[in-house]
Amino acid sequence: MILRGATLIDGSGAPALRDRAVVVDERRIAAIVPDRGPHDEVVLDLGGLTLLPGLINCHVHLCLSGEADPSRTLTDETYAATVVSAVVRARRTVEAGVTTVRDLGGREYAELAVRDAVRAGVIPGPRVLCAGRAVCITGGHGWRLLGRQADGADDLRRAVREQLRAGADVIKLVATGGVMTPGVDPRAAQLTLDELRAGVDEAHRARRRAAAHAMAEEGIAWCLDAGIDTIEHGVFLTEALATRMATQGTALVPTLVAPHAIVEGGLAAGIPEFAVKKSLALRERHLEAFRLALRAGVAIAAGTDAGTPLNLHGSIVPELALMVGAGMDPLHALRSATSAAARVLGIETETGSVAPGLAADLIAVEGDPASDVKALDAVRLVIADGRTVLNRL
Numbered sequence: 001m002i003l004r005g006a007t008l009i010d011g012s013g014a015p016a017l018r019d020r021a022v023v024v025d026e027r028r029i030a031a032i033v034p035d036r037g038p039h040d041e042v043v044l045d046l047g048g049l050t051l052l053p054g055l056i057n058c059h060v061h062l063c064l065s066g067e068a069d070p071s072r073t074l075t076d077e078t079y080a081a082t083v084v085s086a087v088v089r090a091r092r093t094v095e096a097g098v099t100t101v102r103d104l105g106g107r108e109y110a111e112l113a114v115r116d117a118v119r120a121g122v123i124p125g126p127r128v129l130c131a132g133r134a135v136c137i138t139g140g141h142g143w144r145l146l147g148r149q150a151d152g153a154d155d156l157r158r159a160v161r162e163q164l165r166a167g168a169d170v171i172k173l174v175a176t177g178g179v180m181t182p183g184v185d186p187r188a189a190q191l192t193l194d195e196l197r198a199g200v201d202e203a204h205r206a207r208r209r210a211a212a213h214a215m216a217e218e219g220i221a222w223c224l225d226a227g228i229d230t231i232e233h234g235v236f237l238t239e240a241l242a243t244r245m246a247t248q249g250t251a252l253v254p255t256l257v258a259p260h261a262i263v264e265g266g267l268a269a270g271i272p273e274f275a276v277k278k279s280l281a282l283r284e285r286h287l288e289a290f291r292l293a294l295r296a297g298v299a300i301a302a303g304t305d306a307g308t309p310l311n312l313h314g315s316i317v318p319e320l321a322l323m324v325g326a327g328m329d330p331l332h333a334l335r336s337a338t339s340a341a342a343r344v345l346g347i348e349t350e351t352g353s354v355a356p357g358l359a360a361d362l363i364a365v366e367g368d369p370a371s372d373v374k375a376l377d378a379v380r381l382v383i384a385d386g387r388t389v390l391n392r393l
């Protein structure tokens, strides 16, 4: 199949290219060639559209609903209902042009079954990298819904090994308090340095990356001491910590839209009061942390934390728009959801840009997302891993 007629943004940060056609062979990008006809293969004419790599969302929870009180939904619904919903959310996600997601905490490994079913071509969805259960301290952030509680270095190792046994692609450690668990403080560290070291060591020995939910300053510092790969949220990041992240090559996945959606919806939308209060208290600091990271040259990868209150599965544009609003250049924001995200997840030889040999993860949108990221919501074509999942040409 040949995709022609579009302006090509290859995801690398290179200027947009005209007069290029992308040749897809089976599930891979075979070549990028001069756009001169006639072609002797099936041609999709993308006249006037912009062609880009499929987008990457580095932080989602396929098992969480994104309703006003997702915790309640999850505890009220049966496991079977969660599975059905996760399948629907996967389809909605890929139809929005997001062809890869990293799931950082699910329910009884349902999200791993979704991953495998997508991979096998049974259901439409994005490529899913899964963490399984998030490893937290007893009573720590996430313990009620997504967590595997573990205390002490030995138990950390066992908890990580359990996720690996279940088939996890990445390990999620909960380093600090967070918003969605009542009674825990986002400014408080939770896993100790010793525990973080054990968890990261187990992940790395198994050749997996380790992501940490980390809001509190002390917890972020310990994560960096332990050699974590990504800091999720990073709310109380300081200039010194941002510099360390840039030097060590630790990436930030800010998820600005998560507290934003909670504050915007508020109590009126039915969001639990504890979540609204905590989000109000940290939203500005969160934006400041993002700016600090941006200034320090930290690798930033886009993630929405989809599934948290009023933070729906699908488009990643609300997050990109907030990043641009906080000072990021639109092209940089695009990279954070394509090539930079792929590098952060360690899948840059598989996806994240339009280049020969990579998976055919391609989207075509109206307008110019390099000057306005909102153009990414006008999706007309989505090819995920070589399969056409949406065609509105």
Ligand SMILES: [Zn+2]
Pocket: 059, 060, 061, 104, 305
């Ligand atoms: Zn999350």
